[in-house]
Amino acid sequence: MASYRERLQLVVSCVTNSVVHGKSVSRSGRDDETRAFALNNGVPVPIAGTTPLLLRVQQHCILTQDIEVPSRQWSISLVGYMYTLQLRDLTEVVAYQWHPQRTIDLPYPHIHFGPASARPDSAVRPGELHKVHFPTSIVSIEDVIHLVITEFQVEPRRPDWEAILGTRA
Amino acid sequence: MSCQVVVHYNSDNGSEGNVASIPKSSISDVGPSDDLLPPYHEVTLEEGWDILERRARETLGMGAEEFIEKWEAGEIEDPHRSEILSVAFLIPYVK
Numbered sequence: 001m002a003s004y005r006e007r008l009q010l011v012v013s014c015v016t017n018s019v020v021h022g023k024s025v026s027r028s029g030r031d032d033e034t035r036a037f038a039l040n041n042g043v044p045v046p047i048a049g050t051t052p053l054l055l056r057v058q059q060h061c062i063l064t065q066d067i068e069v070p071s072r073q074w075s076i077s078l079v080g081y082m083y084t085l086q087l088r089d090l091t092e093v094v095a096y097q098w099h100p101q102r103t104i105d106l107p108y109p110h111i112h113f114g115p116a117s118a119r120p121d122s123a124v125r126p127g128e129l130h131k132v133h134f135p136t137s138i139v140s141i142e143d144v145i146h147l148v149i150t151e152f153q154v155e156p157r158r159p160d161w162e163a164i165l166g167t168r169a
Numbered sequence: 170m171s172c173q174v175v176v177h178y179n180s181d182n183g184s185e186g187n188v189a190s191i192p193k194s195s196i197s198d199v200g201p202s203d204d205l206l207p208p209y210h211e212v213t214l215e216e217g218w219d220i221l222e223r224r225a226r227e228t229l230g231m232g233a234e235e236f237i238e239k240w241e242a243g244e245i246e247d248p249h250r251s252e253i254l255s256v257a258f259l260i261p262y263v264k
Contacts, residue, residue, distance in 0.1 A: 005209050021220075023261055036260075036262060042258060042259055058255060058258040084251050092251060095251045099257075102248075103254075157205060
């Protein structure tokens with residue numbers, strides 16, 4: 001069994017050998033801690049496929065321990081993320097975002113269809129469709145890695161990628 | 170709206186434990202000894218400042234401290250842009 005951070009590293013290893021970096025932040029007077037995780041410190045990494053793409057993965061989690069139960073069970077809660085796909089010239093294809101702690105005016109998870117996906121002459125919000133926050137449910141990193149492999153023909157680095165990512169709903 | 174994804178796990182020794190359940194997946198047959206798995210890196214506070222400084226300068230042409238001050242004051246223009254949010258997501262590296 002692996003810790004959450006190892007799990008995250010394992011999932012992204014399906015498409016990149018870049019390293020997940022992280023930082024724990026404990027605050028005095030509180031029995032939880034924030035964990036910030038960032039693949040390659042938030043700098044997009046290339047992923048191999050028929051269309052050259054860049055992937056950015058960042059997450060915020062909160063780790064808490066239930067001291068009321070004998071097992072002192074730990075829980076890790078995902079409380080924010082950014083999963084971005086870009087072309088190699090940095091034009092955004094799609095961005096899954098959830099950052100309620102960073103922008104309190106936008107507390108819900110959402111997706112942006114970037115300039116590489118949204119037509120500049122779209123019938124709605126022409127020229128700025130990429131700015132629209134389309135609401136979503138919470139998206140897992142497993143979902144995103146599965147997406148890039150199955151829909152964007154990104155070549156998986158490891159033969160066991162399906163087992164790692166699990167059965168899709 | 171307030172929502173979270175919670176993954177429970179047990180620990181015998183404190184701050185890090187074993188994943189007991191993760192949505193949609195099972196990881197019992199793979200682990201950190203895997204040859205294809207690069208090591209995780211825990212960022213030190215000093216490294217965190219270096220990283221945030223570099224990213225803030227590359228993205229917005231300002232230093233880390235100025236970025237944090239303006240971010241927390243709501244003075245960063247277009248804060249929902251991915252490039253800017255990406256820098257903001259690194260703030261826990263330093264505080």
